[in-house]
Amino acid sequence: MEKYTIQDFNRLFPDDDTCLEWLRKKLYPGKIFCPDCKKPTKFYRIKGRKVYGCDLCGHQLSPTANTIFDHSPTPLKLWFYAIYLMSSTRCGISAKQLQRELGVTYKTAWRMFHQIRSMLGNGSGLLSGEVEMDETYFGSRKPGKRGRGAAGKTSVFGMVQRKGNVKAIVTGDLKRTTLYPIVKEHILPKSMIYTDEYYAYRGLPQEGYGHKRVRHAAKIYVSGDVHTNTIEGFWSLLKGGISGVYKAVGKEYLQNYVNEYAFRYNHRKDEIPMFITILDRIRSQQC
Numbered sequence: 001m002e003k004y005t006i007q008d009f010n011r012l013f014p015d016d017d018t019c020l021e022w023l024r025k026k027l028y029p030g031k032i033f034c035p036d037c038k039k040p041t042k043f044y045r046i047k048g049r050k051v052y053g054c055d056l057c058g059h060q061l062s063p064t065a066n067t068i069f070d071h072s073p074t075p076l077k078l079w080f081y082a083i084y085l086m087s088s089t090r091c092g093i094s095a096k097q098l099q100r101e102l103g104v105t106y107k108t109a110w111r112m113f114h115q116i117r118s119m120l121g122n123g124s125g126l127l128s129g130e131v132e133m134d135e136t137y138f139g140s141r142k143p144g145k146r147g148r149g150a151a152g153k154t155s156v157f158g159m160v161q162r163k164g165n166v167k168a169i170v171t172g173d174l175k176r177t178t179l180y181p182i183v184k185e186h187i188l189p190k191s192m193i194y195t196d197e198y199y200a201y202r203g204l205p206q207e208g209y210g211h212k213r214v215r216h217a218a219k220i221y222v223s224g225d226v227h228t229n230t231i232e233g234f235w236s237l238l239k240g241g242i243s244g245v246y247k248a249v250g251k252e253y254l255q256n257y258v259n260e261y262a263f264r265y266n267h268r269k270d271e272i273p274m275f276i277t278i279l280d281r282i283r284s285q286q287c
């Protein structure tokens with residue numbers, strides 16, 4: 001991936017105004033439909049304010065409306081810088097680090113993180129070809145039932161296309177009725193799926209998938225192309241990241257963290273810098 005340096009960042013986004021204009025151009029390229037004039041008109045920047053006004057009637061529009069920046073008192077440049085920091089480190093940074101770098105409160109840094117991560121969800125593309133599937137756990141370190149169904153833990157179900165993308169989803173449980181709809185939503189029929197011997201996976205051929213199982217119980221981890229090393233590699237990235245950087249992650253925020261790691265994994269070989277890819281995800285979410 002092309003390195004996107006802090007100099008590049010400062011050149012492109014020297015101040016709040018540049019960030020706002022960038023946002024306006026991205027979300028409202030060309031003429032903007034004015035709800036008062038009921039037609040596309042030109043909007044101009046209103047000096048000293050974070051809004052644009054209709055050339056004809058003066059109707060005001062804020063480019064930050066309905067974006068992750070909406071109603072935030074934090075300057076836009078700091079938001080953009082937070083995105084830059086998140087995208088320029090290999091394994092992510094913590095809210096504590098962000099707090100120090102931006103000079104904001106911990107609470108603000110944490111909320112910014114949460115908002116930025118909310119844009120990094122699973123892409124819509126389907127996985128196909130050779131796909132590995134597995135599950136892992138987060139949560140209490142209490143000893144107890146090992147593996148599936150372990151009490152007090154949160155399960156994450158993962159699917160990865162070899163040499164392709166990963167999708168990882170926090171699930172309440174790992175029952176067949178929970179997993180199969182997810183599998184069908186994300187994996188193209190007739191793909192070859194590699195799993196371990198977990199019983200819930202046994203019905204995959206009936207769902208139209210090829211299926212090969214690794215015999216972990218027999219201490220066989222790789223047999224030719226039959227292995228789950230790719231998804232296990234992703235789990236170790238995820239676990240290393242979360243324990244090293246984020247420490248304890250609340251259950252309700254786990255999906256957001258998982259998304260960040262899946263996003264990093266899926267864009268690891270991109271030519272486009274990750275910073276630009278994240279900026280590109282900024283949307284105006286009308287609700």
Ligand SMILES: [Zn+2]
Nearest residue numbers: 034037054057
């Ligand atoms: Zn107007």
